[in-house]
Amino acid sequence: MPSKTEQFLSLLDGQPVIPVLKIDRVADAVPLARALARGGLPAIEITLRTADALEAIRRVAAEVEEAIVGAGTILNARQFSEAEAAGSKFIVSPGVTRELIAAAANSKTPLLPGAITPGEIMMAREAGLDFLKFFPAEQAGGASFLKALASPFAGIRFCPTGGVTTRNARDYLALPNVVCVGGSWVAPDELVRPGDWAAIEQLAREAADLLKA
Numbered sequence: 001m002p003s004k005t006e007q008f009l010s011l012l013d014g015q016p017v018i019p020v021l022k023i024d025r026v027a028d029a030v031p032l033a034r035a036l037a038r039g040g041l042p043a044i045e046i047t048l049r050t051a052d053a054l055e056a057i058r059r060v061a062a063e064v065e066e067a068i069v070g071a072g073t074i075l076n077a078r079q080f081s082e083a084e085a086a087g088s089k090f091i092v093s094p095g096v097t098r099e100l101i102a103a104a105a106n107s108k109t110p111l112l113p114g115a116i117t118p119g120e121i122m123m124a125r126e127a128g129l130d131f132l133k134f135f136p137a138e139q140a141g142g143a144s145f146l147k148a149l150a151s152p153f154a155g156i157r158f159c160p161t162g163g164v165t166t167r168n169a170r171d172y173l174a175l176p177n178v179v180c181v182g183g184s185w186v187a188p189d190e191l192v193r194p195g196d197w198a199a200i201e202q203l204a205r206e207a208a209d210l211l212k213a
């Protein structure tokens, strides 16, 4: 039986960027998920930072077959189960807590918890969590900080998120302990608001190709 991390990584299937989405209008969720998938980024994270986030997850899970929808900004066990019930295929949290560790242990849905410091990483590791969100990546010390964590934590893989853009994504993706990065830059408000799905598809395509150039 592959570990939950292995299952999660095979779901991501080499996708280098996970779009981090804040859905202000629930009607945007489906066309946005479709545009990102068309551009090559089927795995998306819808953050529970807006009132309609769970409904957005529900709609994408039900209507966008090609999407792999996850939930972000999960802060406690209640939100974990609500997001799971809405159809989330993975759960992302900004940090790691005992409550979330227990929720993840009781669930088949993989958890990508935030961790920055060696102590947080060790706490996650002790709980069997070995794929972590390095958050907030840029603000906490960036690629050089994360690089320094590779030696003591050889088995831990990261998804740096926070301040990551096309400008610095390659610096992270070049690190041996980085699997993918997360970021909101592929779905900026100024393109989502007018429903410019073609422009978002193009941004997704550029992001999906980051590892190729």
Ligand SMILES: O=C(O)C(=O)C[C@H](O)[C@H](O)COP(=O)(O)O
Pocket: 020, 047, 049, 072, 073, 074, 092, 093, 094, 135, 161, 162, 163, 164, 182, 183, 184, 185
């Ligand atoms: O809410 C969460 O759980 C988050 O992940 C916080 C941030 O929205 C992401 O880290 C994206 O950050 P930016 O790409 O810098 O906009």
